[in-house]
Amino acid sequence: MAIKVDPIILSKDTGRKWWHIPDSLWRRNQAIRERRLSITLRRHIFPLLQKIEAVQLEKNPSAKLYLKGKTFDQVIADPVALELAMYIYEMALGEGLIRHSPSNREKAISIRYDLDGAVGSCGITPNDVARRYVSILAGPILQSGGHGANDIGVFLSSFLQTRVQSINRLRLLAKINKITINEMRQALPSLDQLLQKDEKWLIVLSGIDGAMFLRPLRQVLKNDFPEILKWSDTHLVAAAKGLNRPEKIIALGESILEIKDPAMFDAFGSWPTSDDGNGNLVCRITQIKETLGGSLFSKIAKGSPALVRDIGSWPQKKLDLYKPYLGVLTGPAMKLLEGVDEGQGIAMIDGLVEKFDMPVIASAFKKKEGLLMLQGMINELKTMNRNSKQAPDKIKKLVLGTYFDDYMGNILSFS
Numbered sequence: 415m416a417i418k419v420d421p422i423i424l425s426k427d428t429g430r431k432w433w434h435i436p437d438s439l440w441r442r443n444q445a446i447r448e449r450r451l452s453i454t455l456r457r458h459i460f461p462l463l464q465k466i467e468a469v470q471l472e473k474n475p476s477a478k479l480y481l482k483g484k485t486f487d488q489v490i491a492d493p494v495a496l497e498l499a500m501y502i503y504e505m506a507l508g509e510g511l512i513r514h515s516p517s518n519r520e521k522a523i524s525i526r527y528d529l530d531g532a533v534g535s536c537g538i539t540p541n542d543v544a545r546r547y548v549s550i551l552a553g554p555i556l557q558s559g560g561h562g563a564n565d566i567g568v569f570l571s572s573f574l575q576t577r578v579q580s581i582n583r584l585r586l587l588a589k590i591n592k593i594t595i596n597e598m599r600q601a602l603p604s605l606d607q608l609l610q611k612d613e614k615w616l617i618v619l620s621g622i623d624g625a626m627f628l629r630p631l632r633q634v635l636k637n638d639f640p641e642i643l644k645w646s647d648t649h650l651v652a653a654a655k656g657l658n659r660p661e662k663i664i665a666l667g668e669s670i671l672e673i674k675d676p677a678m679f680d681a682f683g684s685w686p687t688s689d690d691g692n693g694n695l696v697c698r699i700t701q702i703k704e705t706l707g708g709s710l711f712s713k714i715a716k717g718s719p720a721l722v723r724d725i726g727s728w729p730q731k732k733l734d735l736y737k738p739y740l741g742v743l744t745g746p747a748m749k750l751l752e753g754v755d756e757g758q759g760i761a762m763i764d765g766l767v768e769k770f771d772m773p774v775i776a777s778a779f780k781k782k783e784g785l786l787m788l789q790g791m792i793n794e795l796k797t798m799n800r801n802s803k804q805a806p807d808k809i810k811k812l813v814l815g816t817y818f819d820d821y822m823g824n825i826l827s828f829s
Contacts, residue, residue: 419465421511422458423522428534429453441537450536451543456486462511463502470502493551500547500578507540529576544576551581559588568595571606583609586616594624601632601639608643615647622654630660634667641671652676656683665699669708669715677719685726698726705733706740713741718780720745732756739763742772747779753792754799761806762791765813770825778825790821 426437429450434440441447464481471477480495481502489495506512510524514533525533529540552570553563561568566575569587574580587595587608598605608616622628632639642650653670656679657663663670666682673679685698702725703711714722721744725733735756736743742763743751751759766775778784791813798804804812812818 417466417469417505417509417511419462419469419511421513421522422462423513423515424454424458424525424534425515425522426517426535428458428536430535437535441535447536447538450534451538454534454536455543459503459512460486460489460499462506463499466502466506466511467498490547490550493554496547497551497578497581500544500551503544504578512540541576544578545572548575548578548581551578552584555581555585555588559590561588561592568599569605570609571604574606574609580609583616586613586620590616590620591624594619594622594628597624597628597632601628601635602643603640607640611643612647615650618647618651618654622650626660627654627657627663630663631670634664635671638668638671646676649676652679656680658683659687661687661695661697662699665697665703666715669703669712672712672715674716675719678715678722681719681722681726682715684723702726702733705730706737710737710740717741718744718746721748724748735760739767742767742776742779744779746785747788750785750788750792754795755803757806758795758804758809761809762788762795762813765810766822768810769814770822774825784825787821787825791818794818794821 429452430437430440434446460481467479467481471479480492480498481489484492484495489499507526507529510526512525513522514525514531515522525531525540529544532539549564549566552566556565556569557563566584569584570580587605590598595605598608602608608619611619631642635641642653645653653673653676657666657670662683662685673682682699685702687695687697690696706714714725717740721740724745725740728736739760751763754762763775770778775784778787795804795809
């Protein structure tokens, strides 16, 4: 909706003294250009902003006016009033209420489409003007976060330094410690990408140890590091909490990006890290990853957190025994199998996989119905064991046959 305020028109004579002849000579002097800009702001721009504020709030008589009755210098000295003035300045530009007439013969046009073009006799661009006052607002914000008052370029690109809307985001970014900011700067094309994240995500980031978490994460993910910006704040905090040692992050490597369930970070994080006796840290993640191979390790990283947590405590013999079936098993399924001997459990799973195919069983064990099927089969096996302990070979034949069919009649519907 258009703002009912008459536009102002700036020309090559705005702010110029009559005796500045020839003007091209005077325009080379920076002090003169600054003086002309000051006149333009005080006599033309600022009164326009005061009018816009009054018009915008006229439907709410009780609303506080921050620019009314104040001088230009008083507004500059008041961060709240200055920030409001900058919002109104951007509004005025967007509404075409600040126009420019390049010469007396040319019609005044809106400058909203060319904010980097010189305007008026000062030869200074609208974006340069905005950048000055955004920087004034940014200084105290950065200092409150322990950064330098002139560090705005670290956080915001040149474009965002001319937009007052970026100040709110800067308030969040300024709370992030220097180590974290430096790691993010090295890993991302620019910190502008962080400005797309919501406040909760940035608050989580501000609480993360940049050296212990982000640095090794950046080193292992390399060009894929920006993928973590797709994580939810829940995913991010779970990763930082679960992978609380650089060795765990390095051991997981690119598999970190394959983890979709936040609980999986805690599961992997529970795997031990120990000293090998020679002063070197040995991470169980590394050992198991080497045993399983990258492809199978990726499968369990996408699978059941309960199973992964359990695997971390398995001795090598058990790991080797269950290795062919880790793509099928889940934590609850593994819990049920603990009710029978390992050989019998393996025989039962082997028979199911051979009978129905691995993807079908893998899907079944993720659902309540599939686990009830497995529970029924195990209970039946326990009953058989009371009379005579069943050999693994016999169990597999029974599974492949029809003996357990009453329990698995609709197994295909589980998948």
